[in-house]
Amino acid sequence: MRNPLFSVDTPRASAPVETPSEFGRELRAGLSRPVRSISPKFFYDVAGSQLFDRICDLPEYYPTRTELQILTANAPEIARYVGARAEVVEFGAGSLTKVRLLLDALEAPRRYLPIDISGEHLEAAAQRLRADYPGLAVQPIVADYTMPLVLSAPGDDAGGRMGFFPGSTLGNFSPPEALSFLQSAARLLRGGGLLLGVDLVKDPALLHAAYNDAQGVTAAFNLNLLRRANAELDTDFDLDGFTHAAFYNAPLQRIEMHLVSRRAQTVTLYGERFALAEGETIHTENSHKFTVEGLRELAVKAGFVPTAVWTDPARLFSVHWLRAPAAQ
Incomplete structure (x- = not known):
């Protein structure tokens, strides 16, 4: 358009100054x-976050259920890449649904830091997670994860720092913004890695239906x-x-x-x-939308080392483990 x-x-000169x-x-x-x-980050007030949760359950919206299927089928292998006693940092955490599959599979995760711009929605989800994982330190951070972040140092016995960025949210960025975000994430996650979910190029009819659902959500x-x-x-x-x-x-x-x-x-x-x-x-x-090869090339430019990639049988969606080398 x-x-x-x-x-x-x-x-007018008489307009109030705000x-x-x-x-x-x-x-x-x-x-x-x-x-x-206008930036899509402003979709996510309380009402917007609730509407997005409804979108994720729509029959036309394949990304959420497909990514969940990939995570469920491959959680043990993902956990081996992440390692024991990990600190998990989730960018744009939302309702904290997908991370539960990882927390169940990881060996003795030490701390979970969900980052989201919608504070009220995030705190409510964090309280539910604390109740279900009483031994896990859950420390929500209300922030714009596209801006520079400074996190407190992991505990003495913590393992690597694992970033989690599901939902193909990377696709909301322009290509230069996506590269910039990944570069920042590579620095933040040094010595650990990023588990990244991205939507793949596919039949435009499937894409049209996913963003024009019959219920109007x-x-x-x-x-x-x-x-x-x-x-x-x-x-x-x-x-x-x-x-x-x-x-x-x-x-x-x-x-x-x-x-x-x-x-x-x-x-x-x-x-x-x-x-x-x-x-x-x-x-x-x-x-x-991405190709597997294109995403891996982008990750290399950002400073990651692409390793494993998992897809569903129809190759609708992909999940990548990108290793973040330690500082030299």
Whole structure:
């Protein structure tokens, strides 16, 4: 989709001065671009996190169940690569569902550090995990994992530090962002490794169905970003004035999600008015798809040593163990 030229009305002098939040700053910047956009990390307030949990259970959405099948079938072998007394760091932890398969298979894991931007959702999930794993130190970190991270040193008897990044969330980054994230992860995980799940290139019809489910949950998830803006930033998005659109961009090997303006309309944020034409979109997410060989090449560029890779029989999804060499 191509957006027409944007326009921004000059704010009136009497508009109140407000201190923008990170969400507000990035939304204002995104609405000011010729191609409107906003980072998908802002999907995940409490309501958005709950909607995403529902997406993961949809019949059309194969990534979650396929990755779970791969982890379940290969957990003992994965545990051998990770080693004993590991410290597990999960990036974008969400509901802490998949990590349970690893914790059950790992030999005496010492500490689990789930990192997520949605603090309330993360703490609730961490409390449930503590109840089920009373001998495990569960220390949630409310943070944007795409930013530089500093973690406390592992305990004296801890083994290697294992990163866990499931769900093909790496695909939400642009290629330069994906490389930058992996480079940071390689430094953070020195002497250990990263268990990474990524979605694979496949029949576009399967991809289209996964992001356009019959129940409309993905559409509600996409539109919830506007509801969140209205609640937190006092914007005046008319949710009935937008519709969800998702399609596979084959040349770029990515699903794109957009919110399409149904009519010409104006949205106000921090006293600025942003005019959207009928058919203009706000680009909310990319989900890049990978080949096994392409992912391994990217990992090498980032400083990892690719070792094992596991896929399902239909090669819909893949899980990779990327060793992070110790500092020289």
